[in-house]
Amino acid sequence: WLKAGRSQPARPNSRASRPPAVGAPRGRLLAGTDAMGSTEALVEQIKAIQRTSADAKLAWWRHCDTFLGGVKDPSCHDAHVLRAFLKKYNSGGLSRPAGGYKGGWWAPQHPRDLAALIKEGQRRSQSWREAWQKYCAVHASGSCDPARHSDAVLVGFLDFAGQMASGELDTQASQNGDVDGEKAELVLKVKDFQRSSPEA
Numbered sequence: 001w002l003k004a005g006r007s008q009p010a011r012p013n014s015r016a017s018r019p020p021a022v023g024a025p026r027g028r029l030l031a032g033t034d035a036m037g038s039t040e041a042l043v044e045q046i047k048a049i050q051r052t053s054a055d056a057k058l059a060w061w062r063h064c065d066t067f068l069g070g071v072k073d074p075s076c077h078d079a080h081v082l083r084a085f086l087k088k089y090n091s092g093g094l095s096r097p098a099g100g101y102k103g104g105w106w107a108p109q110h111p112r113d114l115a116a117l118i119k120e121g122q123r124r125s126q127s128w129r130e131a132w133q134k135y136c137a138v139h140a141s142g143s144c145d146p147a148r149h150s151d152a153v154l155v156g157f158l159d160f161a162g163q164m165a166s167g168e169l170d171t172q173a174s175q176n177g178d179v180d181g182e183k184a185e186l187v188l189k190v191k192d193f194q195r196s197s198p199e200a
Contacts, residue, residue: 042082046074049089059089114154115146128161135160166191 050057061086064072074082121128135157136144148153174184 009190039079039082042079042086043074045086046082049086060085063088114151114158115149118154118157119144131161131164132157163195 046060050060060074061072064070068077068081071077122132123181132146133144136142136149139156140153141148142150170184170187
């Protein structure tokens with residue numbers, strides 16, 4: 001049905017040769033793709049850094065808590081935010097000081113977190129508050145401010161509270177018939193042995 005001598009225009013065979021959609025800016029289409037790719041690469045870099053060590057993961061988490069509202073998923077942040085962290089991390093600005101903790105980024109988190117836990121317990125539970133006050137009177141020179149105590153004192157209190165709760169729950173279970181008397185006695189013996197022997 002084509003007449004001889006008339007040629008058909010060549011049909012485009014790839015997407016690259018097609019014009020952009022109406023209203024799409026020509027230069028920005030590729031730039032947006034590049035920006036997305038670089039953001040994805042930055043996200044992967046931060047995820048890879050976190051997998052290298054617990055210290056690296058802690059560095060990212062502390063950065064998020066301090067500057068990013070606690071949002072730890074790198075894909076939720078803009079490229080410039082991720083680049084700023086990586087620049088600081090790669091320059092050694094977040095590395096642990098040689099010879100142990102000297103202050104700054106690597107403050108040990110657990111004592112402060114434990115102190116906050118004990119304070120929260122005091123706010124929410126009268127029984128907890130009384131138990132903490134009595135524990136301090138016996139084991140911690142009377143001061144009831146958790147922030148003034150060492151990690152050992154705070155962990156000691158948590159262990160003490162756990163032992164008391166466990167013992168009380170064992171008693172309640174045996175009284176309710178959930179655990180027969182002989183089994184309850186064996187459980188208590190095993191627990192006493194575990195407490196007395198660090199190898200148990």
